[in-house]
Amino acid sequence: MSMAKNSKEEKFISLYRAFVDEIYRYIFLRTGLESRIVFDCLNRIPEHYRTTLMLKYVDGKSVKQIAQLTDKSAKAVESLLQRAKSTFLKEYRLSRMKEGFDP
Secondary structure, eight states: OHHHHHHHHHHHHHHHHHHHHHHHHHHHTOOTHHHHHHHHHHHHSOHHHHHHHIIIIISOOOHHHHHHHHTOOHHHHHHHHHHHHHHHHHHHHHHHHHTTOOO
């Protein structure tokens, strides 16, 4: 029974991560004013965050591929992605408020 529960939890986590990835991909690939905001935000965050986000959401690289490219462990890349997304999102919300949009 615990195996089934773990399997269901793992499937849910996997689907959740895929959903979150699609949201970030959508944000990064917007056009017009939104793309300028995204571009500006990416330029304001640290380079290692920007590079990691671009590899994941623009180039479509997996965590494992990013780990190989950056000579880091997969866990380190996952942590880096979490921090990068959080930092980007803060910048994005601030920029949207400055432009008069809802955060």
